Amino acid sequence: MKIKLDYALHKNELVHISQVVNGLDCNCYCPNIKCNSKLIARKGTVNKHHFSHYQTDECAGAYESLLHLMAKDILKNKKEIVLPGLQFHDDIYDQSIVYISNTKRVKADSVRLEVSQGDFQPDVVMEFGKKELFVEVAVTHFIDQEKIKKIEKKDVSVLEIDLSDFRNGFDKQDLIEAVIDSTDNKSWIYNSLEDSLIRNYLANKKIEKENKEYYDKALEKAKNDKRIKSRINGYRIIKTKNYYSICCPKIIAEGANKFQSNEIIEKLRKGSRWNGIIYGHTGQSRYVFIDKDKYEIFPSDKNNNLSPIETSQKRKIYGQLSRLKGQAALDFEECEKCIYFNGYIEDKEEFVCKFKK
């Protein structure tokens, strides 16, 4: 079945049947360049308005030529296109097809049609600064191997737009959508960035893999550490995300130097050991062990024989130790980098930093 033409060439421009006068006065020609016969506008009252060949038979390529011309026209007028992402079969890391570039809408500085490129002629040349993109519009004839070889030699990206869905007629708005916005019907015949995109992809994958291995190992180590280092000679190991930290006595001593002095702060300054734990619950008495001696630092509200001043002083110590606790938690693995590090004290499978006094 031949499709009735509702567009024709008028002074080398595509015009819709609605834009021209009836009959031969429309001054229109067949869009098939090989035919280019005079057309007559048939705008009667019975049939849908259309063009037909005047003195020749309806030619076979008219509709396909029209579709071609229309698609190129759309690109020339809109000067933009949505490029599909570029796929790559990753058989090294993911064993799957991955995208190495994303879908992207691009605006061209200029669009030229049918410009010869030496030994071949792309349908459309879109220019982006100094970069060019060739666009091929395919309805029934798709790009062949010979043309692909020529393209590769030129090293300019070539995109093919498949319009075979419109073989039996088109609505202009749908065609605009297919040419400009859609990506399902577009494929890269050649992409000049492909090599470097693959290289980048593989390099990133390599780093990703190495990082994953590193973190998996660190996590595994942390899990093992948890079993043997939950308490080290009474020093609490504090679990942060994947790492463990210890209340370092040296850091506690240094931190204590910044606080207003009192009995407990004085002991800590001199290197007495505190395991970083404040015992007791809110509302009740809170206490700590310093060198295994128990000290109350937050008297309970009940059974309190202390004067208001003494109570307030003790509560101040509670505040100081709470702050010290936060400062003294450090990454256990950092001990070896500490200037006070003096080796570990090993005790069974546990060990604790033997800091320099």
Ligand SMILES: [Zn+2]
């Ligand atoms: Zn024709």
